[in-house]
Amino acid sequence: MATRGALPPGLPAKVVSVPPNMTLYVTNLPSNKFQKEDIRTALYMLFSTYGPVLDVVVLKTMKMRGQAHIVFRDIQTATQAMRSLDGFEFFGRPMKIMYAKTKSNAIAKLDGTFKIPTAAADVKVTDLQQQIFNAPVPGTASTSAPSSLPPKPPTGGDQVMADAGTSDRGTKRIREDEPEESDSDVAMEEDSDDE
Numbered sequence: 001m002a003t004r005g006a007l008p009p010g011l012p013a014k015v016v017s018v019p020p021n022m023t024l025y026v027t028n029l030p031s032n033k034f035q036k037e038d039i040r041t042a043l044y045m046l047f048s049t050y051g052p053v054l055d056v057v058v059l060k061t062m063k064m065r066g067q068a069h070i071v072f073r074d075i076q077t078a079t080q081a082m083r084s085l086d087g088f089e090f091f092g093r094p095m096k097i098m099y100a101k102t103k104s105n106a107i108a109k110l111d112g113t114f115k116i117p118t119a120a121a122d123v124k125v126t127d128l129q130q131q132i133f134n135a136p137v138p139g140t141a142s143t144s145a146p147s148s149l150p151p152k153p154p155t156g157g158d159q160v161m162a163d164a165g166t167s168d169r170g171t172k173r174i175r176e177d178e179p180e181e182s183d184s185d186v187a188m189e190e191d192s193d194d195e
Helices: 013-017 036-047 075-085 105-111 127-133
Strands: 023-027 053-059 067-072 096-099
Touching: 023 075, 036 053, 036 067, 036 075, 053 105, 067 075, 075 096
Parallel strands: none
Antiparallel strands: 023 067, 023 096, 053 067
């Protein structure tokens, strides 16, 4: 196994200390003039000319403003894109590109080494969340506390209407205040608002 010796002359220590990676770290991006999705789309279109891009992460928080991570499928295309686009003017600003320090989550998921962050694993679940997520499936019998809702009507078969036994059911009633001449072609009276 080879050990690292002295740095070759002419190379800054920062470049050599980060090993080649499939994820590129891009800085000096415009952050105030453009929407995050517009920058993400433009970066994807630019970097995908060098090879398949798996993910583009652009954050506009105060800490990550003007920075992005571009994830390639392999190291060769990431290296080619970095060498070609370092210093490329992107929306009026020269990009600074280097290898990312760590492997991205997209690559970790592909090669099976992804681990859920410990902060997400130690989340406390409140009583309300427990009630919501452990609620019975709709349509099944509930064994929890009695509900204040009325009971459901029995299913299956036809329901008998309350007025089924009356004699005026199904007969047309005539209005008593209007004559039966409603079918004639009489023009409606015009109301004038000019008065």
